């Protein structure tokens with residue numbers, strides 16, 4: 001029968017306030033760490049790094065060794081899903097991801113209708129290895145991108161300001177858009193189920209770009225697809241916990257909470273937790289939301305930013321994190337200081 005979890009992050013996801021707050025950082029494995037840059041050189045391409053379990057395990061563990069974060073997040077990328085579906089995906093140094101755009105029904109028919117899970121075996125092996133190599137108090141997180149975020153890369157073939165190509169496609173060819181989102185809902189659900197089976201204890205869904213959608217499209221292309229993934233995952237694996245991050249999605253947060261989509265909702269740095277939290281319905285947990293630039297700046301902005309969050313979330317189930325991913329130029333000493341401040345252990 002289900003017992004109360006002992007890991008701090010899982011307790012928060014079950015709705016329990018935990019103090020000091022547990023902490024992890026989005027994109028915590030990455031280029032701000034010299035040891036990451038070193039391992040990255042051994043791997044060839046970025047996707048090779050994602051698909052080499054020994055190296056992906058190593059870079060996942062690096063920030064845990066250095067900072068003792070309460071969660072480790074699988075090292076991979078949201079774009080392994082289009083890659084596994086058969087789309088060409090490359091990561092170009094300093095330019096970000098490049099994909100062969102999928103814009104027509106004919107392009108779509110060349111992709112697998114179902115996710116060939118076997119192509120992602122290296123990812124599941126990484127999780128399996130991490131389940132035994134992580135410290136016993138560390139929660140193992142899996143993740144995927146939300147359908148609209150992933151679709152915006154699949155359609156444009158790259159990152160785009162305000163996701164204009166995907167939004168235009170949603171107006172001009174709603175059937176195509178619905179089909180693509182549907183493929184991604186089913187693929188993401190199967191992928192997350194398999195991540196849980198391989199050892200992930202909770203998963204985060206990254207909706208980095210859904211907030212670019214106008215209100216008339218948001219429910220159909222962001223809220224509803226994410227709801228379908230969360231529901232499908234919970235049906236298949238009731239023990240799975242979910243964190244939903246909608247960057248820029250402040251105006252939609254209360255609807256995610258009211259619909260029970262996500263055990264925790266992650267706030268970006270533009271939201272004031274002192275205002276937002278008391279208005280959220282239900283006992284949804286929250287996560288966030290220090291400005292990644294305050295972490296780069298350090299000093300007073302870092303101190304004040306942390307203090308404000310700590311005072312706003314007292315007695316609430318909250319996981320400390322940034323309001324978006326950590327940036328490569330972040331000084332490592334600032335990350336150590338952040339952890340010490342959140343844990344109340346000096347600095």
Ligand SMILES: Cc1c2[nH]c(c1CCC(=O)O)Cc1[nH]c(c(CCC(=O)O)c1C)Cc1[nH]c(c(CCC(=O)O)c1C)Cc1[nH]c(c(C)c1CCC(=O)O)C2
Pocket residue numbers: 025026027028029030031040046073074075076077078079091095096097143145159206208325
């Ligand atoms: C939009 C998005 C992507 N990937 C991801 C998102 C959603 C989160 C967000 O909004 O930031 C998610 C992601 N990407 C990566 C992780 C690994 C786990 C972790 O958080 O540490 C996670 C969770 C590794 C990565 N994914 C990428 C890197 C850098 C690649 C390198 O080492 O050269 C890492 C560590 C590459 C990537 N991958 C992506 C972009 C735009 C880029 C290039 C930009 C950049 O270089 O930061 C797509």
